[in-house]
Amino acid sequence: MEPITVISGQMAPLPRANVDTDQIIPAQFLKRVERSGFGPFLFWEWIHDAEGELDPEFVINRPEYSEAVVLISGPNFGSGSSREHAPWAIEDRGFRAIIAPSFADIFRGNCHNVGVLPIVLTDEEVARLTELAENPNNEVTIDLAAQSVVSGDLRSTFAIDPGVKHRLLNGLDPIALTLEHADEIEAFEATRPGWKSSLLPAPSTE
Amino acid sequence: MSTPRTLFEKLWDDHVVLSDTDGTDLLFVDLHLIHEVTSPQAFEALQIAGRPVHRPDLTLATIDHGVPTANRELGILDPLSKKQIDTLISNCERTGVALFDINDPRSGIVHVIGPEQGLTQPGTTIVCGDSHTATHGAFGSLAFGIGTSQVEHVLATQTLPQPKPKSMSVTVDGNLPPGVTPKDVILGIIARIGFNGGGGHVIEYRGSVFEQMSMEGRMTVCNMSIEAGARAGMIAADEATFEYLKGRPYAPTGIEWDEATAYWKTLTTDPDARFDTEFRFDAADFAPYVSWGTNPSQTIPVTDVVPDPSSFSDPLDRDAAERALAYMDLDAGIPVTDISIDVVFIGSCTNARIEDLRAAVAVIEGKQIADGVEALVVPGSGLVKLQAEEEGLDQAFLDAGFEWRDAGCSMCLAMNPDVLQPGQRCASTSNRNFEGRQGRDGRTHLVSPAMAAAAAVAGHFVDVREWS
Numbered sequence: 001m002e003p004i005t006v007i008s009g010q011m012a013p014l015p016r017a018n019v020d021t022d023q024i025i026p027a028q029f030l031k032r033v034e035r036s037g038f039g040p041f042l043f044w045e046w047i048h049d050a051e052g053e054l055d056p057e058f059v060i061n062r063p064e065y066s067e068a069v070v071l072i073s074g075p076n077f078g079s080g081s082s083r084e085h086a087p088w089a090i091e092d093r094g095f096r097a098i099i100a101p102s103f104a105d106i107f108r109g110n111c112h113n114v115g116v117l118p119i120v121l122t123d124e125e126v127a128r129l130t131e132l133a134e135n136p137n138n139e140v141t142i143d144l145a146a147q148s149v150v151s152g153d154l155r156s157t158f159a160i161d162p163g164v165k166h167r168l169l170n171g172l173d174p175i176a177l178t179l180e181h182a183d184e185i186e187a188f189e190a191t192r193p194g195w196k197s198s199l200l201p202a203p204s205t206e
Numbered sequence: 207m208s209t210p211r212t213l214f215e216k217l218w219d220d221h222v223v224l225s226d227t228d229g230t231d232l233l234f235v236d237l238h239l240i241h242e243v244t245s246p247q248a249f250e251a252l253q254i255a256g257r258p259v260h261r262p263d264l265t266l267a268t269i270d271h272g273v274p275t276a277n278r279e280l281g282i283l284d285p286l287s288k289k290q291i292d293t294l295i296s297n298c299e300r301t302g303v304a305l306f307d308i309n310d311p312r313s314g315i316v317h318v319i320g321p322e323q324g325l326t327q328p329g330t331t332i333v334c335g336d337s338h339t340a341t342h343g344a345f346g347s348l349a350f351g352i353g354t355s356q357v358e359h360v361l362a363t364q365t366l367p368q369p370k371p372k373s374m375s376v377t378v379d380g381n382l383p384p385g386v387t388p389k390d391v392i393l394g395i396i397a398r399i400g401f402n403g404g405g406g407h408v409i410e411y412r413g414s415v416f417e418q419m420s421m422e423g424r425m426t427v428c429n430m431s432i433e434a435g436a437r438a439g440m441i442a443a444d445e446a447t448f449e450y451l452k453g454r455p456y457a458p459t460g461i462e463w464d465e466a467t468a469y470w471k472t473l474t475t476d477p478d479a480r481f482d483t484e485f486r487f488d489a490a491d492f493a494p495y496v497s498w499g500t501n502p503s504q505t506i507p508v509t510d511v512v513p514d515p516s517s518f519s520d521p522l523d524r525d526a527a528e529r530a531l532a533y534m535d536l537d538a539g540i541p542v543t544d545i546s547i548d549v550v551f552i553g554s555c556t557n558a559r560i561e562d563l564r565a566a567v568a569v570i571e572g573k574q575i576a577d578g579v580e581a582l583v584v585p586g587s588g589l590v591k592l593q594a595e596e597e598g599l600d601q602a603f604l605d606a607g608f609e610w611r612d613a614g615c616s617m618c619l620a621m622n623p624d625v626l627q628p629g630q631r632c633a634s635t636s637n638r639n640f641e642g643r644q645g646r647d648g649r650t651h652l653v654s655p656a657m658a659a660a661a662a663v664a665g666h667f668v669d670v671r672e673w674s
Contacts, residue, residue: 031286033246084353113355163228195462200263
């Protein structure tokens with residue numbers, strides 16, 4: 001994963017509460033076995049009108065927002081399913097960060113693994129950023145090391161788990177980090193009681 | 207004397223391989239369940255990195271999300287679903303992961319088969335690339351949904367680095383009114399604590415209502431914990447849990463059963479343990495519920511009227527209610543019992559177990575579904591289907607005009623051919639009423655199996671308490 005240091009650029013405002021994973025990417029697009037190429041399906045129902053044509057009014061369809069790298073949305077963003085296809089679609093569409101008053105837990109963890117930065121700010125800060133984002137000429141700068149968000153008159157800081165921050169700043173592979181502890185894992189496995197369920201040997205199907 | 211701990215804290219502590227200084231713990235995973243939709247990219251990344259599956263013996267795969275539930279003899283006609291399923295089969299063959307294939311009667315919805323096989327046991331950590339993994343918490347286990355990168359992490363290491371969530375208790379004491387089912391209990395809880403009311407928390411359901419509930423009912427409750435935003439939901443194991451597990455294929459036997467149950471009995475919240483957040487409700491205040499909106503907390507008793515968006519004080523809630531009514535094509539103020547339905551879906555990891563099917567049959571026996579209503583029953587697993595057929599439930603459904611299908615996730619998320627047509631309105635025993643969840647422009651009302659069955663017969667919602 002590429003390190004994340006500073007994210008700077010245009011914001012897209014999506015001031016809705018509870019943007020769920022079925023809105024971010026509907027289930028019919030989860031049949032692909034690839035990890036990339038989900039961007040065109042992002043917000044599939046919302047980017048289209050009732051006739052199935054692209055809705056020119058929806059924010060990410062508007063040409064003046066074509067350079068947006070940060071999504072500004074409402075509370076409980078990413079609620080619902082565990083599908084990592086949701087942050088994959090967001091990333092594939094060019095977004096590097098999402099700012100909202102709160103995120104669903106699984107979605108937030110998935111973003112960390114995909115390399116999209118989920119940032120929690122207060123309701124007031126998100127409301128101000130939404131106002132600023134209504135003008136596509138306004139930009140935002142997110143500095144992960146400083147944990148800061150700056151746009152126009154807004155200067156705020158955000159919290160992030162220190163381990164996640166270190167991993168994202170340095171673009172580290174979490175599996176490689178865990179495998180450094182293979183000895184501890186093996187030691188733990190040796191303490192597991194024998195009656196813990198195991199698929200081996202496979203029981204008969206009788 | 208040791209510090210009093212909650213059930214959740216005991217489960218967590220017993221699985222910590224090591225604690226990082228930044229507050230993240232590396233948790234050991236006792237059971238990793240996988241399915242075709244959220245695993246292919248994980249297997250591929252593992253293969254590219256040259257990493258083996260660390261513990262195939264603790265991993266079970268099934269095929270559930272994309273399988274057709276009718277005309278299986280024709281094979282899987284959707285080429286994308288077929289490729290996804292074939293990919294899982296070859297990944298399992300290559301890595302030695304056990305797979306319950308489509309024609310294996312043990313196959314079915316991943317959250318139905320784990321408990322059915324006795325793999326879901328108290329005191330275990332269970333993960334799956336599916337948000338409804340919390341279902342398994344009904345057995346006093348710590349079970350939660352993960353994304354595909356985490357599936358890869360567990361395949362490679364059998365562990366997962368996790369920040370420790372907060373603990374929450376939701377206590378419901380007293381006696382549920384007649385006609386109020388486990389599905390109504392969890393819908394009522396979500397309506398009360400909110401769509402993200404459990405965010406950042408693991409919920410333990412406590413109180414006499416859950417103690418008296420069947421294992422199937424407990425699974426229904428824990429299943430929908432994610433619909434309140436919770437990381438997991440759990441209920442302490444008790445005699446009902448042991449009774450359910452004993453003799454199942456993967457349950458311990460002999461002396462190991464005795465050792466296991468001795469440990470399982472220690473897995474209860476200590477009397478003086480503290481939760482970060484506590485809720486307490488009276489069972490008498492619960493009713494049969496129907497969701498009216500596009501998230502599961504937008505739910506009201508069947509005796510109510512559809513709420514007016516102007517009654518919500520928060521502007522985002524008001525906006526959400528307006529959007530929901532427009533999407534659902536409902537007017538504020540109309541009685542829930544005046545809402546007509548086109549489709550009835552009885553199924554999903556929430557309500558497709560034998561007890562759910564029995565509850566539906568009890569309502570429809572001797573009756574016919576209303577003209578113009580399509581109704582389908584999709585059992586949670588091949589074994590649920592076989593048991594239902596032994597009990598004659600299939601015939602009761604068929605006689606009433608329902609379709610009797612093969613097991614799978616089906617219309618809960620419409621990844622297979624079971625899809626609502628635009629504008630169709632569905633009484634569904636599933637877990638999510640998001641926009642487009644059951645098909646583009648489809649309208650979902652979440653209800654219990656009994657409420658869904660009664661709606662099929664009446665053609666509109668009815669209060670099952672007044673059903674004869």
